[in-house]
Amino acid sequence: MPINITMPALSPTMEEGTLAKWLVKPGDAVGPGDVIAEIETDKATMEVEAVDEGRVAVILVDEGSEGVKVNSVIAVLAEEGEDAESIKGPAETSPPTSAVASKEAPVEKTSAPEKTPPQSSPAPTTSSAAPSKNGDRIFASPLAKRIAAEKGIDLSTVSGSGPRGRIIRSDVENAKPSAGKAVASAVSPDGLILPQILDDRVYAPESYELKPLDGMAKVVAKRLTESFMQIPHFPLNVDIQLDKLLSARKSINDSAPEGVKISVNDFLIKASALALMDEPDCNASYTDNGFAYHKSANISVAVAIDGGLITPVIKDAQSKGLATISAEMKDLAKRARERKLAPQEYMGGTFSISNLGMFGIKSFSSIINPPEGMIMSVGSGEKRPVVGKDGQLTTATVMTVTLTCDHRVVGGAEGAKWLQAFKRYVESPESMLL
Structure with missing residues (x-):
């Protein structure tokens, strides 16, 4: 069979x-x-x-x-x-014989049943064909259908250049959308999100180049929109002096074995994890069934890749040394940019860090990465005038961090206590080594 x-x-x-x-x-x-x-x-x-x-x-x-x-x-x-x-089409088995077989088979059968009209069968396709004006079926590749939907193109008006007249990607890419169709295809099913299109009456199609969204861009856009719409965000920010941490980092790297190089971000990952252990009410997620308090600090770190963003996770960061965190982060970031991470390597975080300090950004706030309850945005470290303990004006290397909280699960006082703990670890880095 x-x-x-x-x-x-x-x-x-x-x-x-x-x-x-x-x-x-x-x-x-x-x-x-x-x-x-x-x-x-x-x-x-x-x-x-x-x-x-x-x-x-x-x-x-x-x-x-x-x-x-x-x-x-x-x-x-x-x-x-x-x-x-x-064999021309999928096997009709119940239950399916394949270990990952489908409960439904949305594939057009090419083995002709008795009621099939006497006409030549098209090439097999998993796309459900759209009816054309004369009642015939339109055969198009899934990619062509997706692009057509995004551009608002009526496939019944497109001539296919593929095998047996099948519509392929180049056919719809060369076709021009109509303004009405584009508007209709852009409206979300729930009606909550307004159409995100350029009106042809204002922006002529030939005046810009439209690059279709890939899978990552669509998912990122959807999840960020849902997060910003559904989660009550609020920010807390604090300035932190980095001089002791930078000195400790230099000492560690000078004495570390060849190939080991600790970054400031590695220190921030460790400090975040320890602060979550000190303030367990912040290591939490909101669910409809109650507050989920996580027993371990799994730190998601935002990594920019071509076409989007991914957050590989350092699991159990509170129990790992700086060298281990550094090695794991380098490996995860490298494979993230190659899009080679396994799902378990970028899922399951309990807290996120987004660092734009290397781009000279002084401060910013991020959108929460659900179901995590908080995300920290890290700005650049820079020399700033500060008042020392003796009351005298001096300079120090200072960075601004902004903690964005889900107010459903983390209150202002809890978020402030977490920032105090995080600041204490960063400004006294020797405490991370105890």
Whole structure:
């Protein structure tokens, strides 16, 4: 019996992904553990392994297809002894035989049932075809449909240049949208978010270049909008002197083994984790069922990558030394920029740090990364005039940090106490080593 290969859920929150690349072709034999495809989620590119043995009979989703729903059938395997060439569509099994098989198969069947009109069958596709003006079906790749929806293009008006007249990416990219269609496609289903488009009556389409959103950009935009709309943010800021920390960092790096180099950010990660242990009411998340108080400090660190932002997590940071934190952070940041992080490496944080000090930003506030209860924005360290303990005016290296809190779970007093603890660790770095 044919075996369905379905789009896997590579993280608990994944709903759809991009099938970036097939590593097999029809006729290839595969076995459990063989890498058969690369899937792009909103944060990373991951390899997909086969869980069954067989021969690839048909591939139903093209390379580069975006918005492929989790559990939709993407290919079919023929078992030993089966004629792979006779298999044209997904296997109808209940329950599915594949370990990750779909409960639903939104794939157009190409094996013709009795009621199918006597016409040639198009190439298999996982996209549901849109009706055209004459009642026929329109066949387009998932990527072409996605771009058409974003640009407000009526696919019934587009001529396909792909196999058997199928509409492909270049066809819709060269087509011009209509203002009315663009407005209609931009309205969110819940009606809460206003259309985010450029009106053709004001901005002529030829006056700008439209770059379609990738999966990461869409998810980031959605989650940040939801966070800012749903979470009552409030900021707290404080100035912190860095001179002792910078001196301690120099001493540690001068005496450290070759290859070990502690950064200021490593100190801030450690100080944040210790402050969360000192003020456990701040290491919390709001849920509809109650306040979730986390037992460990898992520090998410914002890393800018091409096309977006990702927050790899240093787990149990309160129990790790500076050298360990430094090594983990370098590795995570490197693989984040390559989009090679596994979901467990960028999920599960309890607190976030965003540092723009290296760009000369003095202070800023960030949008909370739910379900975390707080995020700290770190500005640049700079020489500023300060009044010393003796009452005399002097200079010191000072940075401004802004703590943004979810007021549902962290009150002003709790956030202030956390900042006091964090400041104490940073201004007395030797206390982090105890």
